[in-house]
Amino acid sequence: DSGVTQTPKHLITATGQRVTLRCSPRSGDLSVYWYQQSLDQGLQFLIQYYNGEERAKGNILERFSAQQFPDLHSELNLSSLELGDSALYFCASSVLEGAAETQYFGPGTRLLVL
């Protein structure tokens, strides 16, 4: 167990819908990262937050947004869902921003869009 929690574990929804994925970082970690992993694909970096502020953006679609709250948990919002959004979504956390240190991954949320 990495100490990073994600809910829900599984999510099944329909095209056009909106969902929210939640992540709680390890105690003491200020940075949260979101990744998308499609079938047989690598880890695609979406976005990073540090202590409530957006720090870096990757290949995140405009239909997707995220935020980090004062208690440091983060939410990833996916809207106008398409079939191609079906994937595993991981969040990871680390203590510092931009520091050369380990990221610890949560168990992931498996999203299926039908």
Place this chain on the structure above:
Amino acid sequence: GENVEQHPSTLSVQEGDSAVIKCTYSDSASNYFPWYKQELGKRPQLIIDIRSNVGEKKDQRIAVTLNKTAKHFSLHITETQPEDSAVYFCAAHLGRLYFGRGTQLTVWP
């Protein structure tokens, strides 16, 4: 940003043999290189890492080597076991982690 290339994409070995996975990176400012193991449907888990001031690091059957001049680093697994079968990701840190595309390692009993 950084560009990380990982090879091979698939690797099959017999139990007891060694496995080597290689990664290259593009920016010499990258300073931290972790390796993650991901079993099917599970989270990526850190198995070993190396910092830019070290050339080699070993942890039991796993070792990582770093060549800063050539900008490449490698994962070495000796005496492979079926439970080593997984996808392995390398990464380079330059402000954030940049991941390779992964290597599917299969160890046949």
